[in-house]
Amino acid sequence: MTSRPSPSLPRTTAVATLLATALAAGLLTGAASATAAASADDAAPVRIHDIQGSTRLSPLAGRPVADVEGIVTGVRTYGSKGFWFQDPKGDGDAATSEGVFVFTSAAPTVRPGDAVKVSGTVTEYVPGGPTSGNQSLTQLSKPTVTVLSSGNPVPAPVLIDSRTVPSRYAPDGDPAAGGSINGLALNPRRYALDLYESLEGSNVRVGTSRVVGATDAHAELWVTVKPGENDNRRGGTVYGSYAAQNTGRIQIQQLAPLAERPFPKANVGDVLSGGATGPLDFNQYGGYTLTANTLGTVVDRGLKREQTRKQSRGExxxxxxxxxxxxxxxxxxxxxxxxxxxxxxxxxxxxxxxxxxxxxxxxxxxxxxxxxxxxxxxxxxxxxxxxxxxxxxxxxxxxxxxxxxxxxxxxxxxxxxxxxxxxxxxxxxxxxxxxxxxxxxxxxxxxxxxxxxxxxxxxxxxxxxxxxxxxxxxxxxxxxxxxxxxxxxxxxxxxxxxxxxxxxxxxxxxxxxxxxxxxxxxxxxxxxxxxxxxxxxxxxxxxxxxxxxxxxxxxxxxxxxxxxxxxxxxxxxxxxxxxxxxxxxxxxxxxxxxxxxxxxxxxxxxxxxxxxxxxxxxx
Incomplete structure (x- = not known):
């Protein structure tokens, strides 16, 4: 959806959005057009939570926004280049994320702690393409960035742990929308996927956590923030039913290039001591991913390769x-x-x-x-x-x-x-x-x-x-x-x-x-x-x-x-x-x-x- 204002938008912003839509459609002309433009100019500036909205799709998708303010929380200079920034004040609504990704295409020049104003176009990017079934990532594209000041405190990370992640994985999709959950209002206290979506782009933290997916060739690993969730004696989290998803799993990457900081090598059952802190991203290869500015150390728990017994003569x-x-x-x-x-x-x-x-x-x-x-x-x-x-x-x-x-x-x-x-x-x-x-x-x-x-x-x-x-x-x-x-x-x-x-x-x-x-x-x-x-x-x-x-x-x-x-x-x-x-x-x-x-x-x-x-x- 692109024209319906989110319930979380300030009333003035919602009015501005509707007026802009009407202007674009040619429904207002002459004096009415001038009056509408003046009303839009007087509207409150768009904030990050206005862009994110309270569903998975931005209510402003496809629209330009100007002078959106926030503090830079993370910078990515490889792959999908850009940075995250976050509103340090927020709106008090648990369903609306206060952070968002800015896609710059070239290596960004901002740094964490920079206070910035960003103008650009709100887009919904689907990693893997629209036919992949993946959720989309709300971002600002073709940005113009103004640095207002530097050295500001980065907004405190939101803790993701066993108490905050719900045991239910996701709501059932809307049959009228082909089983999609995109249009459903987020309920982060009830569903794990809704919690993660409500934090998309925000600065988050996981504490010391058990590794449940070993470091792979792409320099990423998986941890669980729920130590007792379907755990086994070797440290993994067992997947035993379509109806019983393991909600505590989260992928960890790092923002520092590998040439600057090698990624730790971990096996299942090892412990990421000190956890990780950084913006919560969404990508094609794992979904919600903590892109770490700070990353703990791996404690080797000594996992051994198994040996089966020898068959007897008659076996x-x-x-x-x-x-x-x-x-x-x-x-x-x-x-x-x-x-x-x-x-x-x-x-x-x-x-x-x-x-x-x-x-x-x-x-x-x-x-x-x-x-x-x-x-x-x-x-x-x-x-x-x-x-x-x-x-x-x-x-x-x-x-x-x-x-x-x-x-x-x-x-x-x-x-x-x-x-x-x-x-x-x-x-x-x-x-x-x-x-x-x-x-x-x-x-x-x-x-x-x-x-x-x-x-x-x-x-x-x-x-x-x-x-x-x-x-x-x-x-x-x-x-x-x-x-x-x-x-x-x-x-x-x-x-x-x-x-x-x-x-x-x-x-x-x-x-x-x-x-x-x-x-x-x-x-x-x-x-x-x-x-x-x-x-x-x-x-x-x-x-x-x-x-x-x-x-x-x-x-x-x-x-x-x-x-x-x-x-x-x-x-x-x-x-x-x-x-x-x-x-x-x-x-x-x-x-x-x-x-x-x-x-x-x-x-x-x-x-x-x-x-x-x-x-x-x-x-």
Whole structure:
């Protein structure tokens, strides 16, 4: 909305706004026009809270404003260059922010503590673009800045802590507005997103806080201001339900360029002692972000990478591990680190399903699809680390038909230890031919092993096709299906202006899950005693519609649900410890031991962004 005055505007400003709108529309002429102009000139000057208003969109969006006064609280000389300034007096309305960002495009010359007057145009900038679903950032663009004085006290920061952040995350979107919350009046005492929006652009502070999202490659980390909110024994904040958001999470960046001040490196569970103070920004990659002028120090709490136990002689150990676009052009250090993890942290499982194995020249897009060199380099590294001499099997995809990095041709690969497991090889599988299920000597058997599951199904267009193989352990057949479902890319962020956010990527994963579920039901129809494991990077939560579709009819159960709720995670995204990687079991796999082995997702130094999963059972 651009023409309706906010209830928080001073009456004179509201009148001026309406008159200006009428003038622009040509509704007033002659003497009336002159009278209107005089009235506008006499109106009280616009203040920052007038610009911010009491909803997510400025009531003055698209309009020029003049001589808006405030104190500079923060300056950004990189990226989206500009500065924040704040009205030190305020209007006493908790819903209206007293700070706003001024986009200068070039490095600003003002400093914190400068008293300034700013003239410019009020705009609503949507990080990621209007179709992203992101909330917008209210800002002043094309500014003219006058420094009135320097060395003034910066307005005291507003404390964000467990007492001030509500437990409810966001109001339900307005159905009449397509589920958007943009037009709803802010209620910062009731909803966390409303609180953060009411502080957009203001100087804020978090105290000493626990890190729940490790420092990433972009020099940012996540903390929680609610220490007891869905916490787990390793320091993270677990995401366990669409209806139970973790409201205490907030992203921390710094305003100082990295060349001047290196950003601290932190793991999940570490403590940001002294917290952080600075303007509250909104960006595409995390939503509300504290851009720190002052930043505390990281206290290392000594988080250790987990090691799972070794399988017993009679147990079959099966693992899944997303190795993040592995190809021969990666440094040997990455191969060695991943190999060490397989041997030491995963205790050399009998079968390892790998996701994101790229072809032999990685992202070079020249038609290469074979991945023998990639796998050999990896298996050689495993052997050098003291692991078994793994054999392997896979099916090469058609060039650029399985998604992922163009030219990379990612696919699933099975490693297996021939000293303990044999592959029942049935030739003929290729990128387009589907494996089927037959009954053989009273047991379910695959027609192709390895073979792809329903690769022509539209659900797998430009996506990784499931890879099925039949193994034998101590004479017992075990069918394993390795998956890498469609990514969550395209879903709206949790901070979306649509509430609940639109999860558009679920449509494809739901269809993929239904396809795999139908295949497992074919196996069970041939042999209800069949040992079937469906595993991989499912790219969805244990409580999602995707998992429900995989388990439909009792064909499978999600083994991760055997863990305590606080231990159900394989990935950390924006401070949420969550499930993406899964192993699901058929009814015959009654007794098993399951472990989500936390070696990557919680750490600043990662060999992959996923944690591997291991399941042990006696077929």
């Amino acid at each position: 079959l150990a099966v693992a899944t591990y997303n190795v993040e676009n592995l190809d021969p052009t990666d440094p040997q250090e990455k191969f060695d680190a991943l190999a060490k993890a397989v041997v030491e942290n995963l205790a050399s499982p009998d079968v390892v399903a790998l996701e994101e194995i790229q072809d032999d020249n990685g992202k070079q897009n020249d038609g290469t699809v074979a991945a023998g060199a990639t796998v050999k380099k990896f298996t050689d590294a495993i052997a050098a680390a003291g692991g078994p001499a793994y054999a392997w099997t896979s099916i090469d995809p058609e060039n650029n038909k399985d998604g992922g990095e163009p030219g990379g041709n990612i696919r699933q690969v099975f490693l297996y230890n021939p000293a303990r497991v044999s592959l029942t090889h049935r030739a003929g599988g290729d990128a387009t031919r589907a494996t089927g299920v037959v009954r053989e000597r009273g047991r379910a058997a695959l027609t192709l092993s390895p073979g792809r599951v329903d690769p022509a199904n539209a659900a797998w267009e430009n996506s990784r096709k499931p890879l099925a193989a039949e193994f034998r352990f101590r004479g017992e057949p075990v069918i394993v299906v390795a998956n890498h479902f469609g990514s969550k890319g395209g879903d709206e962020a949790l901070t979306s202006h649509h509430q609940p956010p639109v999860r558009s990527s679920e449509v494809r994963r739901l269809a993929q899950a239904q396809t795999v579920n139908a295949f497992v039901k074919d196996v069970l129809k041939a042999d209800r005693r069949a040992n079937v494991l469906v595993l991989g990077d499912i790219n969805d939560f244990e409580f999602s519609a995707t998992t429900e579709a995989l388990t439909d009819g009792g064909a499978l159960r999600a083994a991760v649900k055997s863990l305590p709720r606080s231990e159900r995670y394989s990935y950390v995204f924006q401070g949420n410890s969550q499930v993406l990687d899964q192993i699901l079991t058929s009814p015959a796999v009654k007794h098993f031991s399951y472990d989500s082995v936390h070696i990557n997702a919680e750490f600043a130094d990662q060999n992959s962004d996923h944690d591997p999963q291991v399941l042990r059972f006696r077929p």
